[in-house]
Amino acid sequence: GIQVEQSPPDLILQEGANSTLRCNFSDSVNNLQWFHQNPWGQLINLFYIPSGTKQNGRLSATTVATERYSLLYISSSQTTDSGVYFCAGTFMIYNQGGKLIFGQGTELSVKP
C-alpha cells in the first residue's frame, strides 16, 4: 500500500540535545520531503531529499531510498525547534505530477 510512517510520535528534549527522527516509506512513494510545522501552523520546507544527505545549519537529512527510509537530524536543539516535523513522499500520478503522502508527524518539544 501507500504508506509513510514516522517515529517517534512525540519527543521531549532538553535544549542543546541532539535528536534523530525517522521516516519509513513504502515502495510506491518517492522523493521524500521534510517539513516543520511551527506553533502557528505554518508548514516550512526543510529538505527535498530523494536520496543522499543534505545539511542546513543544525539540521541535516539522509535518505536511503533502496531501504525505504529517511532520517532527520537535529543537533544542539533550541526551543525554536519545537513543533511538529512531517515527512512526506510523492505518489506519482501519470502525467500530472504527484501528490504528497504525509506521515503522522513527530511532535518535538524542546525545554529550556
Place this chain on the structure above:
Amino acid sequence: SQTIHQWPATLVQPVGSPLSLECTVEGTSNPNLYWYRQAAGRGLQLLFYSVGIGQISSEVPQNLSASRPQDRQFILSSKKLLLSDSGFYLCAWSPGLAKNIQYFGAGTRLSVL
C-alpha cells in the same frame, strides 16, 4: 519569487452556513494546486488537487468542493457546513514536475459551531 496567499486566517461559522476559502499563487504559471485538511489528530489529509483550470480531482467524499476558475486561484467551498468540517485548511502549490516539491500557505483555521 513565488508566493502563496491564503485567506482568511481564521473563520468561525455556524453549522449550515456556506464556506468559501481562497488561495492564490503569484510568480508562477500553471502550478499544481492542492487543498489539505489537518484535524486535531495532526495528520494532513489531501482533499483536492488540480493540474489546470477547471480540472479538479477529489480524494475523499465529503461535504466540500473545490474550483479553479483561474490559473493561479483555487477555491474551497461548501454549501452547508457540518461540525465535522472544523479543522485547519492548508493550500499548497507545486511546479507540477516530477519533483513535486510543494509549498504551503499559512492556513485557515475553521471552527464550525
